[in-house]
Structures are given as C-alpha cells and as structure tokens.
Amino acid sequence: MNVNATRQRMRLRDVSVFFMLVLLNVISLQSQDMTRVDAMVQFYPNTFESVAELSNRISRDFSTEEEKVRAMYGWIIHNVRYDPDEYKVFNYKFKDFRDRNAKEEIMRNKIIERTVQKGIGVCEGYAMLFEKLCEMQGIRNYLVRGDAKTNFKDIGREFQKLHMWNVVYIDDLPYLLDATWGAGRFNQTFIKEPSYYWFQTDPKLFVNTHYPDLPEDTLLEKPLSKSDFAQMPLIISKQLYLENVMTPNSGLLNVPSREIQFQLQMKAPKTISYAYNFKKEKIEVPFTSEKGTVQFSVRNDIGKLIVYFDDAPALAYIVE
Secondary structure, three states: OOHHHHHHHHHHHHHHHHHHHHHHHHHHHHHHHHHHHHHHHOOOOOOOOOHHHHHHHHHHHOOOHHHHHHHHHHHHHHHOEEOOOHHHHOOOOOOOHHHHHHHHHHHHHHHHHHHHHHOEEOHHHHHHHHHHHHHHHOOOEEEEEEEEOOOHHHOOOOOOOOEEEEEEEEOOEEEEEOHHHHHEEEEOEEEEOOOOOOEEEOHHHHOOOEEEOOHHHHOOOOOOOHHHHHHOOEEOOOOOOHHHEEEOOOOEEOOOOOEEEEEEEOOOOOOEEEEEOOOOOOEEEOEEEEOOEEEEEEEOOOEEEEEEEOOEEEEEEEEO
C-alpha cells in the first residue's frame, strides 16, 4: 500500500468533513438567528407612538435584511388585531382618480399610525405598515392588491380586488408575505393565531388562495390566468399544489356518472374520506397509490363537497 496516497486520502476526507461541519453550522446559525429574532420581538411593546419608533427599535436590534423583515412581520402578526370596524374609520372609496390622489397619501399615513398605535387594522393596515417599515429600512417592497379564495362562494365568481398583501425583496430576491392572514382569522370575531406560514410562502402554495391584479405578482414562472384561479377548487391543504390535482381540477362539477373520479400526485395519506354539505359524519373511501399517484372516487351528489385526507379538510368543490 502507498502510505503517502493513504495519507492524502485521509487529509482530503478530513477537509471534506471539516467543510461539511462548517456548512451545517452555518445552516444551524441561520435557523437560530430567526429563532433569536422571533424571541426578541416578543419583548417589544404591544404598541408604539409612531412607526418611526418601531423602525428604530428594529434597526437597533437587527442588521441583515432578512432579520429586519422577519422582525417586522413578527411584530405585526403578534400585535395587530383584525377589526372590520376599521373600514368605518377611514373612507376607502374615491369619486375619481383626482380625488384618490388627493386623499391617498394622507389616508395611508393615518392608517399606518393608527395600526401601530392602536394595534388594530384591516388588510390595508397590515400591508401598509409593513410597506412603511420596509421603506424606513431601505428595503425594496411593494403592495399587492388582489383576490382571495377561502369559501365556496369564491368558486367560479369574477375576480375582485378585495385583499392586500406584500412582495418584499431580501438580498435582491422577491418573496410573498401576508401579515393579515399570518395574524389569525376572522369568524364573527378575530381569532389570534400568529403563524409564519404566510412569511416567504412558496408562490405555488400562495396562489392556492391569493391572486394579484397583475399576474406577474404571483411570482410564478407560468402564472395562472384570473379565470383559471376563479374556476379552480378550494385547495385547503397547505401541502398541496394546484398542479398536484390532476382530476377534477375545476371547482364546479357537473358529472354525468354516479361517481366522481379523483387523481392526485401526492404522497398517500392513511385515510381518505368525504362529506357533502358540512355533514359531521364523513364517508371513508378506498384508494390506490402507485408511483406517487393517488386515485379514488366519491359518490356523485348535489351540494358542497369536502374531501379529507387523514380527517383534515384538503379539497372542496361545488357539485351541481
């Protein structure tokens, strides 16, 4: 055996191991940094006298764009409560473009200050506050107006600009985030459920529920059209892409056969079941799974159909 060759291989192995450990340590530190950011923001006051005061606090505690953006989003989702009565406080309607231009900047500043001082807002307050904080930090971002798909009534209807979220650039790369949805949900009253799911969300998942006025703001390589978004089913699962739903991929169904056939590209769940019209009792169905494709069928009926994977709602359709 060549001793020098053996020693050379051992040195190369040691160098490889060293660099692997360095890489793992960097990844670990990055993860810890976000944990550190989240923890520090928890100690911030619930409200601030001005948006500048909050921005200065973020500047003091964090240095990178990613840390600052995370801190902005984190403070907002933990401290701003959604309140639809805020629509009564501000006049969101304009007679014409001239009227809009005259009022827009004044109203924007009032919305931002009220959101940070009172800890209440609607989607405009969440998104505009985030936008203003980014501006103060010199971080490129912009507001996005668009549609949201959350309910059976949203299947098949025309596009509406009824929601607002943000695109932010971190190290020159664009990301989607929705602080309004990250804060919680509204069902007669606000239910606080802070979540980072809507922070730097995968565009292929974001488009399941959000569609912008300008298709390029989906950040998808091949954006859906507004009509495609309108016609798609409700994709409730946060792990399911629209492209995974092979059939049926329309949310409005009129099937002549006795059963509705499903075919999805996904990892097979333990159970698949369904229910019509919000019935508590779900009907479990057999399914096959081969080469990453799951196939099953459900009874064809009239009404609102929800398909469950492992007892969690995953897809919803209107069957006519």
